[in-house]
Amino acid sequence: MKTIPLGATDISVSQLCLGSMTWGTQTSEVGGHAQIDAALDAGINFIDTAEAYPVNPMNKENAGKTEAIIGTWLAARGRRDAVVIATKCAGAGNYIRDGEAISSKTIREAVEGSLKRMQTDYIDLYQLHWPNRGSYMFRQNWTYDPSGQDKSATIAHMEDVLGALKALVAEGKIRHFGLSNESAWGTAQWLKVAERMDAPRVETMQNEYSLLCRLYDTDMAELSHNEQVTLLAFSPLAAGFLTGKYQGGAVPDASRMSINAGMGGRMSDRVLGVTQAYLDIAAKHGLHPVHMALAWCCQRPFPVSPIFGATDMEQLQIILDGKDLVLDAEIMTELDAAHRANPMPY
Template identity: 65%
Template sequence: MQMKPLGRTGIKVSQLCLGSMTWGSQNTAEEGFEQIERALDAGINFIDTAEMYPTTPMHAKTVGRTERIIGLWHEDRGRRQDYILATKHSGEGMKHRREGAPISAATIPEAIDDSLRRLQTDYIDLYQFHWPNRGSYMFRKNWTYDPSRQDRAATLQNMEDCLGALQREVDRGRIRAFGLSNESAWGTTQWAEAATRTGGPRVATVQNEYSLMCRLYDTDMAEMSANEDVGLLAFSPLAAGLLTGKYQDGKVPEGSRMDINGDLGGRKTTRAFAAVDAYLDIAQRHGLDPVQMALAWCCTRPFMTSVIFGATTMDQLECALGAADLTLSAEVMADIDTAHRAHPMPY
């Protein structure tokens, strides 16, 4: 399992990261425990969660349950020192936490208190802001994104205030590093510059959607990563399960994410299924598992820090783990590039 630097923090994380957003809804606590231990045994040292998980689906009664499951594992196994733990602070509009308040210097200590209590740990390795207060073009909002009404001065002031609060948490030993999620190139760069001005923790990573089918990161964000040493933590690298092929030809397996969440957050389109066919064909022609091909391809990207994948069964987990040992040939990479040109931005 290859290890990658987490920004400029000195922390090293595995190129594959175990996601957890199904624990507490599609998966029981015991199944979560089994996934954690198998992932650690395979060389993964990185687990990602969030205070709002699980999200398959998300309900007021289940919010925070995933962190509680991880906390139960800590209590039962006592292996907190064996891995890097990342979680996230929900922001404006997430009504099940702090009545939907935006992220601010005032909300940070309370949110960390609550996460630490649920996780049954004294510290969080990577503390991430789940989405920016000013809004985001992620989750298909890129089609209508309009930042023209943003208040630049207020945004920069909030960044400085939040970094002050985060630094106090670093000084207390409650967080080790800071990351973003669902951010833009401008936003990420401004966070980095604000850290220089204030002496607060410098952003180490940004967790955005990235897969064979969602490549918004490839231009401005890629340039930001190269120049600012802020790596990508890719979520939905299997396009919410589309790239497994299980939804082709109208199939909707019982209990699957499409069965639970309908259109897969806007990913279910006619063009998406055509793109999946193209990638499945590449995998078949080269004798590859499509899941492993999709994850291994993500790992080749020069801006990638870690690829976050989730599983609801141990068979799915075992398959995903195989991506760590897969090297894609030049022929496979060329075929993938051709397919991408033929099927750009399918959702």
């Protein structure tokens, strides 16, 4: 399994990252433990989670169950040094702290909670799940309006949070800092303020990215390259669309679409047709579409670690079977041509 640097840090992680967001709802504790074991055996040492997980559904009752499953795995296996763990603090409007926005106070509370649930003394990568000021992620780009933002308030917020993160690093409770669902402007401000304060710099950005969702390809890609900010690409299989399992209107039992018909706004009148263009390229070259989609992410011209998820061991094994695939130039060119012909399907 290829490894890459985590941002500008001295941590090397497997290029593929094991996502955990279904552990505690669709995936049992036993299933979560089995996935970590299998991933490590395959050379994958990077696990992403969040205090808000699991999903399907996401609610206050379930929040924290995923981290707790990671904690019981750590307690049972005693292999803390074998894994790099990333987790996240929920932002404004969350259901964990009754909507309280991210601040130095909530950061410390959230870190202490995550440490306790995961039964560990430190978190390798601590991320903000979404910005307090709002985001254009999750299909909000279609009507995005930043005109109500207050720059001075945003900078003051960053100073407050970075002060808390600096203290938590000094205490050994977190090692590095990352963002999620952020913009190029926002990330640049975090980097600027951190440098001025000698505080933890942004090492990673966890945004949605796949063959069907390529918002990251311009300004954010440039920032990633020049500032050594690694993209942790969530939904690299487009929430399952790129597996082909929803083609023809199919809704498999226990799939995400069986729980969330709108697929978080991804279900549109174009998405299945656009998906078929990519499935056809995979079929033409004798590739599994899952392997092709993940390999494409890994070969982007900026640092990327795709976060994949599997609800069961059968799905996980399919992913592991293609973990070392490298696409040739012909296939990459065809994928770009498909994107130009079918941009922004949702």
